[in-house]
Amino acid sequence: MMKLENIEALIDGAGQVTLGNMRPVGCVAVANDESETLAMLKRRPGESLTELLERLDHAIERAFEYDEYLDEINEP
Numbered sequence: 001m002m003k004l005e006n007i008e009a010l011i012d013g014a015g016q017v018t019l020g021n022m023r024p025v026g027c028v029a030v031a032n033d034e035s036e037t038l039a040m041l042k043r044r045p046g047e048s049l050t051e052l053l054e055r056l057d058h059a060i061e062r063a064f065e066y067d068e069y070l071d072e073i074n075e076p
Contacts (some may be wrong), residue, residue: 004053006060007031010038025073029054029056031063038063042072 002020011062015033021034022028029052043052062068 001049002054004057006057006064007053009064010060019053022073027052028073029053030073031056031060037069037071038071040073041070 001036010031010033011017013033015038017030018028018030020028026043027049028041029041029043031038031040039056039062041052041056041059043049062070
């Protein structure tokens with residue numbers, strides 16, 4: 001069973017996760033807390049929704065522990 005502990009902690013701490021289709025990018029997963037965006041991920045070709053959520057959970061962990069914020073949507 002998949003554990004998404006960092007997503008759970010974010011939501012329990014008044015943060016939020018948004019998952020859906022954003023044109024023209026496609027499927028995205030975005031995590032933010034009350035003050036900043038922690039991660040913005042773009043679903044990769046062939047990637048399952050479960051895999052996207054696992055990557056988001058890991059990206060949230062990186063933001064919490066190392067102040068590393070991942071943005072795959074606004075890449076140059």
